[in-house]
Amino acid sequence: MxxxxxxxxxxxxxxxxxxxxxxxxxxxxxxxxxxxxxxxxxxxxxxxxxxxxxxxxxxxxxxxxxxxxxxxxxxxxxxxxxxxxxxxxxxxxxxxxxxxxxxxxxxxxxxxxxxxxxxxxxxxxxxxxxxxxxxxxxxxxxxxxxxxxxxxxxxxxxxxxxxxxxxxxxxxxxxxxxxxxxxxxxxxxxxxxxxxxxxxPLRQRDSDIETIALEFVDALNARHHARKRLTDAAIAALRAYSWPGNVRELHNTIERAYILADDGIDVTLPKPAMPPERLSENTMALPLGATLHHAQQRFIAATLRHFDGNKPRAAKALGISLKTLYNRLALMRDDGRS
CATH class of the missing domain: 3.40.50.300 (P-loop containing nucleotide triphosphate hydrolases)
Incomplete structure (x- = not known):
């Protein structure tokens, strides 16, 4: 200010x-x-x-x-x-x-x-x-x-x-x-x-990110008499980012992308280095030669752990529906019994 x-x-x-x-x-x-x-x-x-x-x-x-x-x-x-x-x-x-x-x-x-x-x-x-x-x-x-x-x-x-x-x-x-x-x-x-x-902070209410972004795009459209829209990829990227600068950073990011866009709005976000002390809790190791099926199972399990078992949030982070996540978990249980 x-x-x-x-x-x-x-x-x-x-x-x-x-x-x-x-x-x-x-x-x-x-x-x-x-x-x-x-x-x-x-x-x-x-x-x-x-x-x-x-x-x-x-x-x-x-x-x-x-x-x-x-x-x-x-x-x-x-x-x-x-x-x-x-x-x-x-x-x-x-x-x-x-x-x-x-x-x-x-x-x-x-x-x-x-x-x-x-x-x-x-x-x-x-x-x-x-x-x-x-x-x-x-x-x-x-x-x-x-x-x-x-x-x-x-x-x-x-x-x-x-x-x-x-x-x-x-x-x-x-x-x-x-x-x-x-x-x-x-x-x-x-x-x-x-x-x-x-x-x-925005990272503690990540369900608001898309709402804020869409409302700001609507405000920019009204100001510039345009009809631009965020792409699906942009929305996914916005959801996945941690927003250390909070709503101000989100607004600045959207406005920059809006100015450069012709119709569909794509965003470019920085990739901050992860602190060493958080690497172990935010990374997943896979052995060489692991099958794609095995990798998917490990990835789903790691994502669930990250969100403390919250399935709706895990499904959102994985980019799949909640129903699909339940189906995958059922298959994983069947694999564990076989």
Whole structure:
């Protein structure tokens, strides 16, 4: 997320859309997925959004924490107010106070005019403090004081300014680890995390990959007035990939492939080296001279072990129907008895 463009953001930042428009964003970036994890997350968002409580969103880079924050805003009573995202890790320390709380004219060298900070820019709306654990420690103290007193004072000013903002924070770190490691003040954590939401990585909800990919292609088609489609091979490749960059990487991959495609969209994915400690659990050795029939049996058995006996997931990974898998397993049992 880029550093904030201007403190007078209400003139430039997108205003709160209604919930329906949020779900139909033209860039395809919306909360998607039919997995149990996503259904749970969406349900919690709908319950939490109408409240005034602060929310902390945790999850790996690229999972869509900013989209969750925007969804909370769009479903809240503040939906018609500004939504102001701030990358805490990108705030220069020497102007951090001014950026967050604003400043008065002449308060420091270069302060040629009065300027609102992020808190005032988000008045009546939602302030997203992204990567909160990257905020400098001195600024965390001042943020805590502002939240506790519910007022801010501009740099160089004396007049208390009442706060009228909902604070949503986000971090790619485990909040508990960030507190333990000293990156996030414990007292600030409790102020910011009246509710905590966790956005699972894409590899933990692989059933959502195809859904997200197809929806993004639909959004691109609408934008470019085209009718391109993912090939079956592309969908299989997307399902098989681990997506270390999560939804952001998936979107970037689809968009690159879409631009280069004439009609059918094929994808090219990197092949990351597997860590040595995982080689033994993710490889299968076959003796030289093994028959194809024997190799297939070993491969099916290894795939089932990998998915802890989950037959639907194993069948999906093998590229066969569940019925075919059961037939193969029956043949394997017959071979074992003969």
């Amino acid at each position: 880029p550093f904030f463009k201007t403190a007078r953001s209400r003139r430039f930042m997108p205003m709160g859309e209604n919930a329906n428009r949020s779900k139909q964003r033209a860039d395809g970036r919306r909360l998607s997925g039919r997995s149990a994890a996503m259904r749970t997350l969406l349900g919690r968002i709908e319950k939490i959004a109408p409240t005034r409580a602060s929310v902390m969103i945790a999850g790996e880079s690229g999972v869509g924490k900013d989209i969750v924050a925007r969804r909370l805003h769009d479903l809240s009573a503040r939906r018609d107010g500004p939504f102001v995202p701030v990358n805490c890790g990108a705030i220069p320390p020497d102007i951090a106070d001014s950026q967050l709380f604003g400043h008065e004219k002449g308060s420091f060298t270069g302060a040629i005019a009065q300027r609102e900070g992020f808190f005032e820019a988000a008045r009546g709306g939602t302030l997203l403090l992204d990567e909160i654990a990257e905020m400098p420690a001195p600024l965390q103290v001042k943020l805590l004081r502002a939240i506790e007193s519910n007022v801010i004072v501009r740099v160089g000013g004396t007049e208390p300014i009442p706060l009228d903002v909902r604070i949503v924070s986000a971090t790619r770190h485990s909040p508990a680890e960030a507190v333990r490691d000293g990156r996030l003040r414990e007292d600030l954590f409790y102020r910011l995390a009246a509710f905590a939401l966790y956005v699972p």
